[in-house]
Amino acid sequence: MLLKFGGPGAILNNAADQREALAGLLIAVAERQDRDAFAELYRHFAPKLKTLCTRMGVTAGAADEIVQEILLTVWRRAATFDSSRAAVSTWVYTIARNRVIDHKRKGQRAEIDLNDPALVTAEVPDHETRIDAERRAVRLRAAIADLPPDQAEVVRIAYFQAKTQGEIAEQQGLPLGTVKSRTRLALARLRAALAGGQEQP
Amino acid sequence: MTVPQHHATDDLLLAYVTGSLPYPMEVAIAAHLTLCPTCRDVAEDFEAVGGEVFADLEQPGTPSADIDTGLQNVLSRLDEPAPDTTPPPIAADADWAQLTPAPVRALAGQTADLAWRPKLPGVAVVDLSSIEQHGAKARLVRTVAGGALPKHLHRGLELTLILAGGLTDQHGHFRRGDLLVIEQGISHRPVMDEDEDCLCLGVTDGPVILTGIIGRMRQVLSGY
Numbered sequence: 001m002l003l004k005f006g007g008p009g010a011i012l013n014n015a016a017d018q019r020e021a022l023a024g025l026l027i028a029v030a031e032r033q034d035r036d037a038f039a040e041l042y043r044h045f046a047p048k049l050k051t052l053c054t055r056m057g058v059t060a061g062a063a064d065e066i067v068q069e070i071l072l073t074v075w076r077r078a079a080t081f082d083s084s085r086a087a088v089s090t091w092v093y094t095i096a097r098n099r100v101i102d103h104k105r106k107g108q109r110a111e112i113d114l115n116d117p118a119l120v121t122a123e124v125p126d127h128e129t130r131i132d133a134e135r136r137a138v139r140l141r142a143a144i145a146d147l148p149p150d151q152a153e154v155v156r157i158a159y160f161q162a163k164t165q166g167e168i169a170e171q172q173g174l175p176l177g178t179v180k181s182r183t184r185l186a187l188a189r190l191r192a193a194l195a196g197g198q199e200q201p
Numbered sequence: 202m203t204v205p206q207h208h209a210t211d212d213l214l215l216a217y218v219t220g221s222l223p224y225p226m227e228v229a230i231a232a233h234l235t236l237c238p239t240c241r242d243v244a245e246d247f248e249a250v251g252g253e254v255f256a257d258l259e260q261p262g263t264p265s266a267d268i269d270t271g272l273q274n275v276l277s278r279l280d281e282p283a284p285d286t287t288p289p290p291i292a293a294d295a296d297w298a299q300l301t302p303a304p305v306r307a308l309a310g311q312t313a314d315l316a317w318r319p320k321l322p323g324v325a326v327v328d329l330s331s332i333e334q335h336g337a338k339a340r341l342v343r344t345v346a347g348g349a350l351p352k353h354l355h356r357g358l359e360l361t362l363i364l365a366g367g368l369t370d371q372h373g374h375f376r377r378g379d380l381l382v383i384e385q386g387i388s389h390r391p392v393m394d395e396d397e398d399c400l401c402l403g404v405t406d407g408p409v410i411l412t413g414i415i416g417r418m419r420q421v422l423s424g425y
Contacts, residue, residue, distance in 0.1 A: 035276065035279070038276075038279070039272060039276070042268070042271075042272045042275065043268055043272065046263070046268050046271055046272070047263040047268065048255060048256070048258045050263060051258045051259070052255055052258060056220075064267075064271060067271065068271050068274055068275050068278075071275055072275050072278055072279070075275075075279055076283045085245070086245070086248070086249070086252070087249065087252050087253075087256075089252035089253060089255055089256035090248050090249045090251065090252025090253075091252070092252070092255070093248065093251045093252040093255040094248055094251075094252075096255070097218075097219070097220055097251070098220075100220070101220040105224070105334075107224065108307070109220065109224075109227065110224065110227040110228040110230075110231040110232075110304040110307070111231055111304070112231050112234045112235050112241070112302075112303075112304075113235070113302075113303040113304075116235055116298075116302055116303040117295065117298040117299050118235055118236065118298065118299055118300065118301060118302045118303065119235055119236075119302075120204065120205075120235070120236045120237065120238060120378060121238055122204070122238035122239075133249070136249065137249060137252065137253060137256075140249055140250065140253050141253045141256070141257070144250070144253055144254065144257070155250065155254065156254055158215060158219050158221075159219050159250070159251045159254045159255070160254070163221055164216060164221045165212065165216075167221075180212065183212070183215065184211060184212075187211055187215065187247070187250070190246070190250050191243070191246050194246050194249060
């Protein structure tokens with residue numbers, strides 16, 4: 001099931017269908033090294049990744065190459081994608097974030113290694129009790145859209161500009177306590193949406 | 202295996218997920234996450250938020266010719282052998298690998314053979330200052346069972362991850378995997394459990410100041 005995105009013939013207005021299609025493309029890459037599927041993923045994600053890179057402080061000159069490296073990593077690591085744990089957008093985001101951090105620091109990021117002998121697991125692996133990651137992501141997307149604008153703004157800045165709360169406060173001319181409380185309120189709402197519970201009023 | 206009871210704050214987990222922590226603090230959080238399934242869940246939720254904020258990004262009109270150029274370039278590289286990203290084999294020190302999460306071993310080495318330096322009576326440290334970033338420093342601290350650290354004040358944030366043994370201060374009782382987060386300006390006097398020596402990863406982003414009379418004298422003498 002290969003569906004076109006973004007082109008003039010795009011008919012996927014339904015977010016849930018688009019998500020399933022993206023996951024299908026990634027699985028086709030993982031299972032069959034499907035180059036057409038990869039090309040679809042590339043066209044979908046490359047412009048978003050370029051925006052992400054430049055917002056995270058990568059110069060325009062370096063961004064194109066980093067976007068290509070991120071998507072090459074998507075090709076190479078497709079087999080590690082687990083649709084029960086993460087939505088496609090989340091999986092691509094974490095690859096992109098790590099690559100941008102490496103680029104900015106010229107050094108490694110400290111990451112959890114799920115094969116670490118020291119790893120402590122929960123008694124019941126939580127993803128067995130969770131519903132499909134794409135369905136959770138649909139709920140999450142709706143909750144983000146429902147955030148009050150001031151809360152949505154601090155969340156966007158935190159992710160895109162990789163700024164500390166102190167830096168956000170300075171940039172926005174807000175007291176640090178205001179940035180912290182807006183961020184906490186926003187994250188509490190979003191986590192409630194992920195858990196399927198009632199959102200805070 | 203026991204699950205930690207003292208967790209990273211949401212502020213710290215968000216900063217970890219978005220990549221805005223200095224590297225030494227990132228190591229402490231990644232190490233805590235290795236030992237704490239509760240905080241891993243929260244971090245995964247925050248990554249999911251990042252994924253959706255990313256998916257929602259408005260796309261300024263990138264010329265499709267530019268996209269095609271990039272795509273052709275990547276397609277031509279798909280058959281290149283992947284760079285070897287597997288970490289070096291762990292030295293035959295399985296106990297050390299069980300004790301210290303991978304982000305800590307990446308800094309301190311793959312064996313327990315470390316250059317411990319006596320700091321205070323009953324306290325030895327290994328400075329991991331090679332990774333100092335934005336004023337944040339990491340060190341391993343080993344304190345004898347039943348010992349105590351002198352009362353001290355933090356001029357910045359201090360993260361202490363317990364790797365072995367345990368300690369108690371006014372914030373509670375901390376065992377393996379627990380993260381003790383001390384905000385700027387708070388002083389404390391941790392007392393170690395009696396059962397075994399206490400091994401901690403300590404990360405600070407400001408100077409540590411000993412506040413008791415004896416502590417101040419020691420600080421002058423030892424340069425602690």
